Amino acid sequence: MKSIKSAGVIGAGVIGSGWIARFLLNGIDVYVYDPSTEAPANVDKVVKNAERSYKKLLRSDLPKKGTLSFSSSVSEVARSAKLIIEAVPERLSAKQSVYDEIESSSNSEVIIASSTSGILPSDLQAQMSHPDRLLVAHPFNPVYLLPLVEMVGGEKTSKKAIEETSNILSVIGMFPLHIKKEIPAFIADRLLESVWREALWLVNDNVATTEEIDDAIRYGFGLRWAQMGLFETYRLAGGDAGMRHFISQFGPCLEWPWTHLTDVPEFTDELIDKVSNQSDLQSGQYSIDELMQKRDDNLVDFLKVLKNNRWGAGNILKDFDERLSNPKSKIEFSKLDLNQPLLTFETKIPKEWVDYNGHMTESRYLECFSEATTEMMAIVGADEDYISSIGSYFTVETHIRHLDEVLIGEKIYSKTQVIFGENKKLHLFHWLYHESDRLLATAEHMLIHVDLNTRAASLPNDDVLKRMSMVYEAHKELPKPDGLNRAVGDKF
């Protein structure tokens, strides 16, 4: 995996800003050129949206945000970065003049990745002195959330340029799909345009409004495509006989409607008005900002669902998140300092854990303490393997003191003292702290070791008994925690 320290972006529209946000939040410095005076404000808005989404999307902390610099020219950008994203309007001449300026002010090692959604890389690179470094990396809006990026080389693009760029983009959570054959509009926009054409006909011929068409998508096959795409979905429609059955059975009957509407509706003012007005009726009650936040919220949650279900785009997110996290190295018991309470749990408070005020809800405090107990068990050897084969500690009694509030996105950690730990019994005391060391809550638990087959109380195995006793022997020399052995309502 290859990561970079800086990137250049030429053109800070919707797509350029999305690239900028993805780079910055991955700790990459970004040099931007866009002649529009509105560019900095637009970029700022997109970066804020991206931050808002990433906070909810990722369990890991992001690296320190990269630095954003607006340059005064394409040449300045070209001198500052080894990878330059070109995201200027879809005119071949405009793009070629950007490449010209880059080539005249940087060495031939700088890779140029065009965000074009349709122009052939062979055409883009036609006039370049070092055409091997030009490729298409076509992302999808919002670039900071959708993993797909189509990678297309032209006749003269080097394999190295494609590979290096793919590596760089993988590291920042994208899915580079290398398209082997260069055709106009690549793959996704081919499919999108075919639907777009058909949809415009439906509106043009008054068969359906824009809203009805969107409903036909999002209440139906859109929900399938978000997870499986077209072919895998149809494989299922074929039943147990799979794709061969589907295509043999439904192929011929699909042929018949194929003969319709494959020419292009004329792009009249009337059609433009019709589509715009229907779209206003459909979505006009929301501002574009509101729609974008709603879209991002849904995307974040879809991606999290898929991550949880280990499927499709969720696997990309999982890899990304794991690469970001700095996994706590497996604790070596012998290296622990047992003469103080043990560090047992750390997290950043996710969206799902808070109430409408942004405060962590009551039951999540117990979830934190439950995680702390799990870690304490793992420390003495009652880890996942042990639990699946031998037994576990079950909580029989809990006492919690709520001392302070904590907000979404804040970091917390717990410490744990073993009050008693012999035979089947385990008596724990946890403290939950804000990262500033402000005490948020304490919990006291009584646990009993249980054989998971008989579900009856049982002794832990010797290793666990031995380690537990070592911790207990050390911890019983520590001061008794404030709040121990309290009943609810005892005087302080």
Add this chain to the structure above:
Amino acid sequence: MKSIKSAGVIGAGVIGSGWIARFLLNGIDVYVYDPSTEAPANVDKVVKNAERSYKKLLRSDLPKKGTLSFSSSVSEVARSAKLIIEAVPERLSAKQSVYDEIESSSNSEVIIASSTSGILPSDLQAQMSHPDRLLVAHPFNPVYLLPLVEMVGGEKTSKKAIEETSNILSVIGMFPLHIKKEIPAFIADRLLESVWREALWLVNDNVATTEEIDDAIRYGFGLRWAQMGLFETYRLAGGDAGMRHFISQFGPCLEWPWTHLTDVPEFTDELIDKVSNQSDLQSGQYSIDELMQKRDDNLVDFLKVLKNNRWGAGNILKDFDERLSNPKSKIEFSKLDLNQPLLTFETKIPKEWVDYNGHMTESRYLECFSEATTEMMAIVGADEDYISSIGSYFTVETHIRHLDEVLIGEKIYSKTQVIFGENKKLHLFHWLYHESDRLLATAEHMLIHVDLNTRAASLPNDDVLKRMSMVYEAHKELPKPDGLNRAVGDKF
């Protein structure tokens, strides 16, 4: 809203079985005719899949499942139900002979809804004696999960038939989309076929494999379409200027690739082989059953996400779920029997609440008790309105005893006794029971009333104080709960 007691289904393939499952789980008796000897086993499998999904999808209990009867003929079905779904293969003559048989053995009131994905209802009804009762109700696989159903009338279809069927289908959680103009393949399949044609070209021309095409969909625009469809998504791409800007800016540049690939690839054995083999490579490591369960799991979670975010298909689910639930009538305080602990919480344990063993996890016990506290507050008048304008009770201390385990799908309820309730202080004791009255856990809470603006302790308003005191005065005459005032580890 109109609901029915029974429905008929002719043809129990993938689509017919999906209809059967949706009807049965909505408490509707279903009469089925399918000549295949495998039909009962196939239906059974689909119904089981649907049950598995609904258990996770819905908070409410479903009504008592309908009865499934396999009939020996179309006529028998026609005599048993007022709504008949026709889901036989896509041949006009096959469908027409089914209608013939229905008409010759039932009165003219019986509605016939065809699941055809492309044939015009005017053609379907051409030879009928009572063509007004024939319409298309085109659903999407899996019928038990996807809300969309396209409603299309023919020239002779009565408005009444469309309206009644739409009402019936709304009640069982579907989204009937009435298509005003009859065209072959309606809306969704028009769009699907345009993509299908384009995708087959891409495979045919070796531009991409089936897997690459699916990835281009599900890592990119598929995630957008599941929530917004096509036009609303493009509205966002236009930035603040919206759809008019988008269509003016991108219309012309999209016109250019439109001129490609609009004819139909020849349906040769070679193309069939290519698609089938690529699909095997892509998805062959999963059985069709595994893929279906994965698909349903993802769909369930997407629909829940959208419900939570109050968006699109989630709104349909929300209405469906609320219609199913038997909402607890708003409690009238004056009618409560205060001389016993109060019933405060009831639920069925959802998937998210259990560990890998299917047992409710530790922290969810506190979530139940937290709900019980919320209900107790609502009983004395500290309800949602009160909380948003005046104040709330914050938990400062909790003691839980875990006494027994409980499994996914089981029903539980809680009772609550007020131990102390005056001034700013509220001391509660909850019992959590399995529906069989087996005691699962108890919780004791100390709460303090807090002003939500200053976030400092404060007195409740007079109404809440008065009601709380009435409950407290009555409850202090009750026996002290077993386990009250315990500290963790006290001897029993």
